[in-house]
Amino acid sequence: MKRNWVYILTTTLVALMSFVTGLGNLIPFPHIEADLHHLGYPSYFRIILGTWKVIGAIVIAIPRKLWIKDLAYMGILLDLSGAAASRWAVGDGATKVIVPLIISILTTVSWWNFRMRLSN
Numbered sequence: 001m002k003r004n005w006v007y008i009l010t011t012t013l014v015a016l017m018s019f020v021t022g023l024g025n026l027i028p029f030p031h032i033e034a035d036l037h038h039l040g041y042p043s044y045f046r047i048i049l050g051t052w053k054v055i056g057a058i059v060i061a062i063p064r065k066l067w068i069k070d071l072a073y074m075g076i077l078l079d080l081s082g083a084a085a086s087r088w089a090v091g092d093g094a095t096k097v098i099v100p101l102i103i104s105i106l107t108t109v110s111w112w113n114f115r116m117r118l119s120n
Helices: 004-026 030-038 045-061 068-089 094-119
Strands: none
Touching (some): 004 045, 004 068, 068 094
């Protein structure tokens, strides 16, 4: 229980990030739509990506020990690594490549603490 605050903080940040950007894909927020276009993705991809981001955010935010959380964490990590790789592939600056990688670290910390809670 001593590290419970780490789990709560990282999970809240990751869930909010995934939920807000997922909604930004579904609504769509103009800057997110422009980013996807800049990266070369078709417009229908934002619906697929947004739906899975929102679902992933909800799943990791549920305060129960569900097996499906591992899948949600993996999906979020795939999204973030794909974002970094896509940014790098189109020649975006280092900041735009590094930010999703930093969020990946937060996601990994959240997942690790989730797994540690399961073992207790």
